[in-house]
Amino acid sequence: MSGSCVDGELDLVAHSYGGLVAILAAGLAPKRIRSLTLFEPAAYSLARGRPGVEALIERMTPVVDQAPLLGAVEYQNLFLTALTGSLPGPLNGSDILAAERDRLLLAPWVFELPEDVLSAVPTLVVTGDWNEEYEEIAEAMEKAGARHAQLVGYGHRVQDHPGANALIAASVSGSGSGHG
Numbered sequence: 001m002s003g004s005c006v007d008g009e010l011d012l013v014a015h016s017y018g019g020l021v022a023i024l025a026a027g028l029a030p031k032r033i034r035s036l037t038l039f040e041p042a043a044y045s046l047a048r049g050r051p052g053v054e055a056l057i058e059r060m061t062p063v064v065d066q067a068p069l070l071g072a073v074e075y076q077n078l079f080l081t082a083l084t085g086s087l088p089g090p091l092n093g094s095d096i097l098a099a100e101r102d103r104l105l106l107a108p109w110v111f112e113l114p115e116d117v118l119s120a121v122p123t124l125v126v127t128g129d130w131n132e133e134y135e136e137i138a139e140a141m142e143k144a145g146a147r148h149a150q151l152v153g154y155g156h157r158v159q160d161h162p163g164a165n166a167l168i169a170a171s172v173s174g175s176g177s178g179h180g
Contacts, residue, residue, distance in 0.1 A: 009034035011172040015159055017042050017102075020111050026121045027114035036123040037171040038146075039159045040134045044109035046118075047140035052132035056083070057109050064107040072100040079103075119145030124171040126151055128158040 011034050014022040019041025026033040047053045059082045067075055073091055076099035080088040091099070117123070123146035125138045130152075142148045151161035158164060 011035045011037070013037045013039075013168055013172075014041065015039040016156065017105065017108055019043055020108055020113065023113045023117055024111070026117045030117060030120045033121045035171050035174070036117075036121055036146075037126070037168050038123065038141075039126045039164070040128065040131075040156055041125060041137065041141075042108035043113055043137050043141060044133075045111055045113050046115055046144065047133075047137045048109070050136040050140065052136045053109075056133045057107075059083075060107070067103040070103065072096050072103060075099055075103040115144045122171070122174065123147065124149060124167065126158050126164070126167055128152060128154055128156065128161075130155050 010032055012022040012025065014036075016039070019038040020043065022036055022038060023041070023043060026036055044053055044057065060079070063075070063078045063082045066078070070078070073096060076091055076095065077088060079099070079102070118141055123141070125141045125146045125148050127134045127138045127148070127150055129135065129150045134156075138146075138148045149167055151158045151163050151167070154161045
């Protein structure tokens with residue numbers, strides 16, 4: 001997650017799990033947050049009841065529950081297999097470090113996120129149209145007041161898309177972060 005501050009107000013930009021932190025921060029101080037730009041936020045609690053999200057939670061819960069008992073490589077292999085349906089390739093050093101960090105986190109669906117933030121703070125949700133669950137989350141967030149954009153071709157790392165910086169700039173400036 002990153003942020004900028006203009007006149008005492010913050011613009012928060014976050015990816016995946018960081019989206020949880022950004023939404024929670026905006027819930028604590030909505031008048032201090034000028035905009036949220038969220039790339040594939042792991043805001044599962046906002047999309048509970050939707051078929052893809054419920055199926056993902058059912059697949060992932062046993063892996064997350066075992067996480068404290070697993071090594072980083074074993075956890076990452078089980079996590080990615082449950083997430084994508086296929087065994088990942090070899091992990092490099094940064095993958096293993098990320099897996100070690102991730103296995104210590106709470107499951108993102110256990111956080112009760114304040115849905116009213118999405119209508120109180122101009123919010124842009126950006127997805128990559130590669131995964132049903134993230135599209136369901138974006139749809140639920142859009143229904144609650146966020147704006148949704150897609151940048152296709154970069155999977156979960158939509159912030160790496162060449163058009164991402166323009167979306168961030170528009171969201172931060174207010175020209176692209178209006179509601180609905």
